Amino acid sequence: MKNTLVIAWKETRTYFVSPMAYIVMAVYAALAAYYFVTSISGVLPEATIRGYILPTTFIFTLLSPIITMRLLAEEQKLGTLELLMTSPVRDYEIVMGKFLASMTSLISLLVPTAYLAIVLVWFASPDMGPMLSGYLGIIFFGMATLSVGLFASSLSGNQIVAAVVAMGILLLLSIIDLATSYVGSIFTEIFLQISITTHLESFARGVIDTHDMVFYLIFTTFMLFLTVRSLESRRWR
Amino acid sequence: MQDTPTTPMIEVDNLTKYYGDFPAVENLSFTVNKGEILGFLGPNAAGKTTTMRVLTGFMPPTSGSVKIAGFDVVDQSLEVRRHIGYLPETVPLYTEMNVTEYLDFMGQLRGMDKQWRRRRISDVIGICRLEEYRSSFIGKLSKGFRQRVGIAQAILHEPEVLIMDEPTIGIDPIQVVETRNLIKGFGGEHTVILSTHILPEVSMVCERVIIIHEGQVVAIDRPDNLAERLRGTERIEVDIRGPAAQVMSALRDIPGVQEVTRTDREDVGIYNIETTSGADLREQISNLVHERGWGLLRLQPIQMSLEEIFLRLTVTEPGTV
Numbered sequence: 001m002k003n004t005l006v007i008a009w010k011e012t013r014t015y016f017v018s019p020m021a022y023i024v025m026a027v028y029a030a031l032a033a034y035y036f037v038t039s040i041s042g043v044l045p046e047a048t049i050r051g052y053i054l055p056t057t058f059i060f061t062l063l064s065p066i067i068t069m070r071l072l073a074e075e076q077k078l079g080t081l082e083l084l085m086t087s088p089v090r091d092y093e094i095v096m097g098k099f100l101a102s103m104t105s106l107i108s109l110l111v112p113t114a115y116l117a118i119v120l121v122w123f124a125s126p127d128m129g130p131m132l133s134g135y136l137g138i139i140f141f142g143m144a145t146l147s148v149g150l151f152a153s154s155l156s157g158n159q160i161v162a163a164v165v166a167m168g169i170l171l172l173l174s175i176i177d178l179a180t181s182y183v184g185s186i187f188t189e190i191f192l193q194i195s196i197t198t199h200l201e202s203f204a205r206g207v208i209d210t211h212d213m214v215f216y217l218i219f220t221t222f223m224l225f226l227t228v229r230s231l232e233s234r235r236w237r
Numbered sequence: 238m239q240d241t242p243t244t245p246m247i248e249v250d251n252l253t254k255y256y257g258d259f260p261a262v263e264n265l266s267f268t269v270n271k272g273e274i275l276g277f278l279g280p281n282a283a284g285k286t287t288t289m290r291v292l293t294g295f296m297p298p299t300s301g302s303v304k305i306a307g308f309d310v311v312d313q314s315l316e317v318r319r320h321i322g323y324l325p326e327t328v329p330l331y332t333e334m335n336v337t338e339y340l341d342f343m344g345q346l347r348g349m350d351k352q353w354r355r356r357r358i359s360d361v362i363g364i365c366r367l368e369e370y371r372s373s374f375i376g377k378l379s380k381g382f383r384q385r386v387g388i389a390q391a392i393l394h395e396p397e398v399l400i401m402d403e404p405t406i407g408i409d410p411i412q413v414v415e416t417r418n419l420i421k422g423f424g425g426e427h428t429v430i431l432s433t434h435i436l437p438e439v440s441m442v443c444e445r446v447i448i449i450h451e452g453q454v455v456a457i458d459r460p461d462n463l464a465e466r467l468r469g470t471e472r473i474e475v476d477i478r479g480p481a482a483q484v485m486s487a488l489r490d491i492p493g494v495q496e497v498t499r500t501d502r503e504d505v506g507i508y509n510i511e512t513t514s515g516a517d518l519r520e521q522i523s524n525l526v527h528e529r530g531w532g533l534l535r536l537q538p539i540q541m542s543l544e545e546i547f548l549r550l551t552v553t554e555p556g557t558v
Contacts, residue, residue, distance in 0.1 A: 006345040014333055083329035083390075086293040087346045088318040235296050 003089045007097025011071065012104045021105065024063055029112040031059055036116045047124035049117055053134040053204045057197045060106075060138075060145045061174055065166035067105045068149030069159040071098040072231070076157035085235070092228045099150055099224060106142040110135065130206030137203025140216040144196055145170055147223035154230040170196070244271040246398055246428040247292065251301035254287050254452075261287040262452040264301070269445075271397070274424040276443030276460075277432035284452040285432040286326055289402050292430070293323045306397050319347065322391035322427075326402040328383050332376030336367055336386055339375055340393055347394040361389040365419065381412035388419065392427070399423055401431040405438060417442050472539040473510045475522060479531030481506050487529065491521050505534060 015021050032052040039051020075081040084094055120126045145166075152166035153159070177195035180188040192198055196219070199212040247269040254262045262284040269275045277285050290296045292303055294314040302309060308316040331339055337358060344354035362371055365385040370378060375386060384404065391399055404420060405413045421442050423429050433439060439446050440460040448456045448463075456463060477484050481499060484506060488497045493512050500507040512518050519536060526533040 002348075003346060006342070010342050014331070017333065078329060078331070079325055079327040080329040080331060082290075082295055082325045083323070083343075084346070086295050086318055086321070086323050087343070088315045088348060089346055090315070 001093075003093040004097040004100065007084075007089075007094060008100035008104070011098055011101030015067075015101065015105050016108075020066070021108070024066060024105075025109055025112060028059060028063060028109045032056070032113045033116060040120075047120055047126035049120065049126075049131050049134050050204045052113065052116065053138060054200070056138050057141060057174060057200055060142055061170040062167060063109070064102075064106065064142060064145035065149040065152065065163040065170070068098075068102050068146055068153050068166065069163040070153070071102060071150060072153040072227075073155075073157055073159045073162045076234075077159075081231075081234070085231075091231050095150065095154075095224055095227045095231065099146065102146045102150065103143065106146060107139065110138065127206065130204070133203050133206050133208050136208065137200045137212075140203070140213060141196065141200050144216050144219045144223070147220040147227070148173075151223050151227045151230065154227045245269070246271045246273075246306055247275075247430065248304040249288075249292070249301070250303070252288065252291060252298050252303055253300045254284075254291055254296070255299045260452050262291075262449075265449070265452075265454055266301075267447055267454070267457055269428055269430060271428050272425045273445060274421070274429040274431070274443045276439040276446040277430060277449065278434065278436065278439050278446055279432075279449040280434060283449045285449060286402055287452075288449070289323075289325075289400050289430070289432060293321055293400055294318050319394075320396055321398045321400055322394065322396035324387045324391045324399075324401040324404055326406070328387035330375045330383055330386060333374065335372045335374050336362070336378075336389075337371050339386065340390060343390045344393055349394055357393055357395065361393050364392070365389040366415075381408040384408050384412070384416065388416070392423070397428060399427045399429045401429070403432055403434075405433065405435065473512065473519065473522065473536065474539055475508050475510065475526075475536045476505050476534035477508060477526055477531050478505045478534060479526070479529065483529075484508065484531065487525055488522070491518060491525065493518050493521075505532075 032055075035052040035055045036049065039048075040046070072081070075084065085091070117131055120131075148169050149162070149166040152169070153162040155162065155165065173194065173196045175195075176191050177198050180191045183191065193215070196216075199215050202209045202212055245268045247267075249265055249267050252262055252265040253260065265284075265288060267275075277288065279285050287296070291298045291310065292305065294310045294317050297311050302311075304310070305317045306320040308320065310317050331342075334342065340358045340361065341354055344357065349357065362368055365388055367382065367385055367389060370382060375383065378386065384407075388401070388404065391401065401420070405416050408416065417438060420429060420431060424444065431442070443460060446456070446458060446460050446463060447454055481501075485497055485499060485508075488494060488508060488510060495511045495513055497511075498509045500509070510518070510522070517538075519538065523533055523536060
């Protein structure tokens with residue numbers, strides 16, 4: 001656990017001293033604000049933050065891989081992975097440390113958007129439940145996307161490859177529910193269930209469904225398990 | 238644990254490592270005692286890096302066993318990793334950190350507490366002479382200083398065993414000398430294994446040498462003994478004016494001559510004669526030439542340099558030593 005925190009702290013520091021942190025933050029803040037403004041500017045505006053919660057799925061599909069791409073790929077490229085793997089640290093501690101750091105980065109993206117929520121509370125009387133559950137949903141969703149990104153980053157020493165692979169997997173998993181109308185019976189249900197976006201909808205409506213939380217947790221655990229395995233396989237190659 | 242000078246710190250027994258079907262190291266066995274500096278010598282792709290990676294627990298061996306400070310590298314990998322300091326071939330540095338931050342991070346990973354880290358960081362910065370660079374970003378340091386930072390991290394946690402893969406590669410000559418002296422100073426306290434393909438380095442730094450070629454040990458000995466033993470075959474170069482075929486066969490007939498090769502230079506042949514150990518055949522050769530009425534133009538005993546020994550061991554006759 002201590003090793004995990006040491007690695008997480010180091011990665012977090014590295015992330016926040018790089019310009020990347022602020023660029024990603026600014027991009028997300030701008031996009032969220034745009035979605036928010038358009039969603040509350042209609043004829044019958046609704047005082048919710050759903051306007052930017054749902055599009056966040058798509059934005060995170062692109063931004064999460066950017067956050068995670070360097071985490072393991074760079075270690076492989078610099079040769080520092082050899083150093084980590086010959087230090088008295090277990091492989092899963094390395095992966096968990098990196099994952100925690102990426103969670104911190106992701107949550108930092110949400111901080112500027114609190115401004116939007118504050119504006120809403122100031123000028124309207126929104127229902128607080130859906131706001132909180134919306135944020136909770138984004139965090140769960142973000143967790144899943146980061147785990148895919150981290151896995152992709154473990155595959156090679158190339159950050160671009162890591163980002164592209166992760167975006168590919170995430171896009172496929174986000175739109176797989178579109179295919180339900182073309183496949184029969186059992187597959188319809190499977191496709192709906194493994195789509196990472198469908199599980200966010202109830203959060204956005206204000207429903208915290210354990211079934212959705214469990215989905216994201218299992219999905220993330222599974223991807224992190226694959227990442228540990230992928231790291232381990234470097235020892236045997 | 239008893240810290241007598243003969244405590245074995247590294248015990249390698251029949252280590253074999255395959256990459257797929259390719260044997261990188263085969264049946265390697267050796268022991269290194271506490272405080273010893275062992276040189277690992279071999280051409281590129283001889284299996285040096287592979288062996289070191291197995292020793293550090295980065296890769297498991299295909300078969301055989303390796304014990305570091307009494308711990309098995311496979312079953313007690315974490316314990317082993319606590320006892321070693323490792324400098325891989327490509328110095329592993331986080332370029333966006335400064336020297337002190339980097340060392341502090343490495344110290345934390347090795348479970349050193351705050352006081353110990355603070356004390357050791359200032360120690361190793363002194364030992365590796367990095368005082369002026371303690372808050373420089375590693376990315377901005379030159380190759381030689383990066384190497385020193387690499388060494389600093391390897392010795393930070395006062396490991397009993399130090400494993401260094403080509404520690405002097407790619408740095409300028411003055412720094413090479415400094416680095417060698419630094420490593421030499423680690424002997425006695427640390428047990429050191431270093432790999433290199435530079436021969437003089439071995440005789441300067443190491444107390445014992447393992448010559449490895451195509452994954453197999455060709456020789457293990459002290460550098461001076463090695464030279465002595467290989468000088469076992471001595472060479473004499475003579476220039477003789479005379480009929481080539483006859484001269485060749487006559488020279489071969491002298492007892493003690495192992496091999497004769499000839500390089501032509503018009504009517505004078507340059508003969509390269511290898512003799513068995515200790516046999517001084519200069520007189521016999523000059524007598525022979527005199528008896529047959531040929532002309533002896535030059536006669537010169539030749540000593541083998543370490544380079545030649547190395548080449549002979551690894552190229553011409555692997556397995557005969």
